[in-house]
Amino acid sequence: xxxxxxxxxxxxxxxxxxxxxxxxxxxxxxxxxxxxxxxxxxxxxxxxxxxxxxxxxxxxxxxxxxxxxxxxxxxxxxxxxxxxxxxxxxxxxxxxxxxxxxxxxxxxxxxxxxxxxxxxxxxxxxxxxxxxxxxxxxxxxxxxxxxxxxxxxxxxxxxxxxxxxxxxxxxxxxxxxxxxxxxxxxxxxxxxxxxxxxxxxxxxxxxxxxxxxxxxxxxxxxxxxxxxxxxxxxxxxxxxxxxxxxxxxxxxxxxxxxxxxxxxxxxxxxxxxxxxxxxxxxxxxxxxxxxxxxxxxxxxxxxxxxxxxxxxxxxxxxxxxxxxxxxxxxxxxxxxxxxxxxxxxxxxxxxxxxxxxxxxxxxxxxxxxxxxxxxxxxxxxxxxxxxxxxxxxxxxxxxxxxxxxxxxxxxxxxxxxxxxxxxxx
Amino acid sequence: xxxxxxxxxxxxxxxxxxxxxxxxxxxxxxxxxxxxxxxxxxxxxxxxxxxxxxxxxxxxxxxxxxxxxxxxxxxxxxxxxxxxxxxxxxxxxxxxxxxxxxxxxxxxxxxxxxxxxxxxxxxxxxxxxxxxxxxxxxxxxxxxxxxxxxxxxxxxxxxxxxxxxxxxxxxxxxxxxxxxxxxxxxxxxxxxxxxxxxxxxxxxxxxxxxxxxxxxxxxxxxxxxxxxxxxxxxxxxxxxxxxxxxxxxxxxxxxxxxxxxxxxxxxxxxxxxxxxxxxxxxxxxxxxxxxxxxxxxxxxxxxxxxxxxxxxxxxxxxxxxxxxxxxxxxxxxxxxxxxxxxxxxxxxxxxxxxxxxxxxxxxxxxxxxxxxxxxxxxxxxxx
Numbered sequence: 027x028x029x030x031x032x033x034x035x036x037x038x039x040x041x042x043x044x045x046x047x048x049x050x051x052x053x054x055x056x057x058x059x060x061x062x063x064x065x066x067x068x069x070x071x072x073x074x075x076x077x078x079x080x081x082x083x084x085x086x087x088x089x090x091x092x093x094x095x096x097x098x099x100x101x102x103x104x105x106x107x108x109x110x111x112x113x114x115x116x117x118x119x120x121x122x123x124x125x126x127x128x129x130x131x132x133x134x135x136x137x138x139x140x141x142x143x144x145x146x147x148x149x150x151x152x153x154x155x156x157x158x159x160x161x162x163x164x165x166x167x168x169x170x171x172x173x174x175x176x177x178x179x180x181x182x183x184x185x186x187x188x189x190x191x192x193x194x195x196x197x198x199x200x201x202x203x204x205x206x207x208x209x210x211x212x213x214x215x216x217x218x219x220x221x222x223x224x225x226x227x228x229x230x231x232x233x234x235x236x237x238x239x240x241x242x243x244x245x246x247x248x249x250x251x252x253x254x255x256x257x258x259x260x261x262x263x264x265x266x267x268x269x270x271x272x273x274x275x276x277x278x279x280x281x282x283x284x285x286x287x288x289x290x291x292x293x294x295x296x297x298x299x300x301x302x303x304x305x306x307x308x309x310x311x312x313x314x315x316x317x318x319x320x321x322x323x324x325x326x327x328x329x330x331x332x333x334x335x336x337x338x339x340x341x342x343x344x345x346x347x348x349x350x351x352x353x354x355x356x357x358x359x360x361x362x363x364x365x366x367x368x369x370x371x372x373x374x375x376x377x378x379x380x381x382x383x384x385x386x387x388x389x390x391x392x393x394x395x396x397x398x399x400x401x402x403x404x405x406x407x408x409x410x411x412x413x414x415x416x417x418x419x420x421x422x423x424x425x426x427x428x429x430x431x432x433x434x435x436x437x438x439x440x441x442x443x444x445x446x447x448x449x450x451x
Numbered sequence: 452x453x454x455x456x457x458x459x460x461x462x463x464x465x466x467x468x469x470x471x472x473x474x475x476x477x478x479x480x481x482x483x484x485x486x487x488x489x490x491x492x493x494x495x496x497x498x499x500x501x502x503x504x505x506x507x508x509x510x511x512x513x514x515x516x517x518x519x520x521x522x523x524x525x526x527x528x529x530x531x532x533x534x535x536x537x538x539x540x541x542x543x544x545x546x547x548x549x550x551x552x553x554x555x556x557x558x559x560x561x562x563x564x565x566x567x568x569x570x571x572x573x574x575x576x577x578x579x580x581x582x583x584x585x586x587x588x589x590x591x592x593x594x595x596x597x598x599x600x601x602x603x604x605x606x607x608x609x610x611x612x613x614x615x616x617x618x619x620x621x622x623x624x625x626x627x628x629x630x631x632x633x634x635x636x637x638x639x640x641x642x643x644x645x646x647x648x649x650x651x652x653x654x655x656x657x658x659x660x661x662x663x664x665x666x667x668x669x670x671x672x673x674x675x676x677x678x679x680x681x682x683x684x685x686x687x688x689x690x691x692x693x694x695x696x697x698x699x700x701x702x703x704x705x706x707x708x709x710x711x712x713x714x715x716x717x718x719x720x721x722x723x724x725x726x727x728x729x730x731x732x733x734x735x736x737x738x739x740x741x742x743x744x745x746x747x748x749x750x751x752x753x754x755x756x757x758x759x760x761x762x763x764x765x766x767x768x769x770x771x772x773x774x775x776x777x778x779x780x781x782x783x784x785x786x787x788x789x790x791x792x793x794x795x796x797x798x799x800x801x802x803x804x805x806x807x808x809x810x811x812x813x814x815x816x817x818x819x820x821x822x823x824x825x826x827x828x829x830x831x832x833x834x
Contacts, residue, residue: 104815142717142832144825234782234819237811 077156087160096244100207128156131227164432186291244379265332297436305428326362503566512583543611612641643752647722747799
């Protein structure tokens, strides 16, 4: 692999203009470019079409109220040249600032460059508002040290201990082709076309530096990350994420989601978080032929209201002491029982999306949950929860087919800041 | 053979007429005009499988003739390159034991000569310094020159295309399966290098290069791939005679037409990009040569053709966007390096033996190369 060949020219067009572009974006909001939908630096989006601020102490797209649509992409870095990678991250940041504000990816725009120019934006989001787009970046363990032990970018000694490949779990069937990755970008928006547009343009900007390893579309959120949101239903037909960590509980977020000042890797990761992704195939046809009672006993909640079994309403407390006919109302092997913080001893912020990738060739729906969880440490977060799910009654109906973990740096703060600055500087 | 042989003679000896016809179209054509002037010298080039000895390494500006004699065992090619491997002149397909002449006008500057035994790779290079007064071309002149330079490239390819296609179809008609199999990717190399030109003749391309299943209802499946299928699938070419004759005559026709075409700078830019698109959509997928799996030969040829089209524009691009030229150079080099891993003897690894990871590496390099090449059109159009 040649280390040569960076698109200095193209990057310069974006990154070099970054400062001016940012000032313009900050001052004029969505006035230039395609959006007319509002001020990007206003408080979090209050309607589905508004812009979500790109800058802040933490990256957007974690506690931001979960948008309806997802395009998640994992990439491998194909250059060995650290400077090329840094330049790309700067170019990505400039493009992300613009796109999350509802503007074109490039300075020139999709149609303003003249007939013979190749447009610097692909154009499918023209006329669409910002749609709550958030772009969240993460760095995988293999960015620091490759699988065969090579320290490509002089980052090996900056890899925090918790950023390690996840252990194997019983019953999983992990496909390496859709797992792992050196980098990830989570694009969430309330319009699927806006999310896809963002990923597509970032990938294009990364030509020669990164190569897409895998990507996943999600068509419907399965969690609420704010108490202002209604709890959605997953493809099992159940409300999912009722007891999630939420934006309105900052103390819990500090305890379970954000990397703290004295945590490993805090010199660059404080204020960031770890994201774990798992593609969880649901055995839809088997689930659909289970009785309602079986389904509710498996989950531990009622299907209609989402109430914990033995209770009446969704947000009634999950009480494992309640008994029905001498048995725990919430079966001890139900998903809620085993996953609940009371029994797992920890909490994670779930932000998953339902997916349907067509059918599987046997006429069955290739569908399930693209599980996304943010936590302060994967070992005391997802891994701890998942270990506790070893006897989960739901395992009969699901299988994990992908796995990935990334460290997500803190938010981009000022107009000159860029994704990964704290790690690469 | 008679018709194409006559055409080559016409081009080589009576190039002055070409100059006249081009001049009539309003083009200045110093390269073609060179053919009309007496060359001041005759520089011997002794080419073999591992040497390329050029009798002179310093020349005065002006018209020069090279006589390339191949004493090796492999077919070779001889090139005179300007900076960035811009082809100033070339002679293709010099068989063992054969001598060929090349006439070229060289303005003052630094050049490289190269022999390519086996017709692949960077070749065996030597420096060539041409002294004298350098003349700067105007913007319009350098763009017009690009079209002329590229036309010269096309003509050198079409000559070899015709010869190798003829050898291929002769082998098919003689029932020489192994000979035909060996010639198939070689003949296609010349085709693939100039594919955008060939494709501009929309009626001929499908019957020469159409793939099975691309035909409209009632149309026959013909051309290279029809014979490819017989060679590799059944190993029986006893009924391929008519297809071989038809392929040869269609290639003769397209060569005659292609030799008359001068592409404008925008067509050159788009052609360079189109060749990379060919790689991305037809070669990396293994669709092009689905029976022989010789796709990497075509990959390499498309890449060389794309580079030739870009390099024809180089003098203009260097004055208008030197940074873009540098980036394109880097990415062509990176792609060639990626591809070079799959050299196998005098040819290329079979597509079937490539792993998904290897294909991804090739795909990534083409994606990275296409971005800057796609920007050439805008630079040319800015004029």
